[in-house]
Amino acid sequence: MTKKYAAAYAAASKKDKGRILDQVVEVTGWNRDHARQQLRGRLRQPPGRACATIAVTDRRRTNPCT
Known part of the structure; x- marks a missing residue:
């Protein structure tokens, strides 16, 4: 399903993307x-x-253990 929407999303204007x-x-x-x-x-x-x-990976940085 996401494949169909992804192609339309890439070609869409900003209003259509919404x-x-x-x-x-x-x-x-x-x-x-x-x-x-x-x-x-x-x-x-x-x-x-x-x-x-x-x-989706979590991109937040964590403090290293000390």
């Missing part, structure tokens, strides 16, 4: 930030990959 995000959020139950990350990540995936979604 509408596409609203549709994805409604269908999947994700929040908007997660849906945006999934759509953008789906475009970066190599073709033919079996997994439809990409795990």
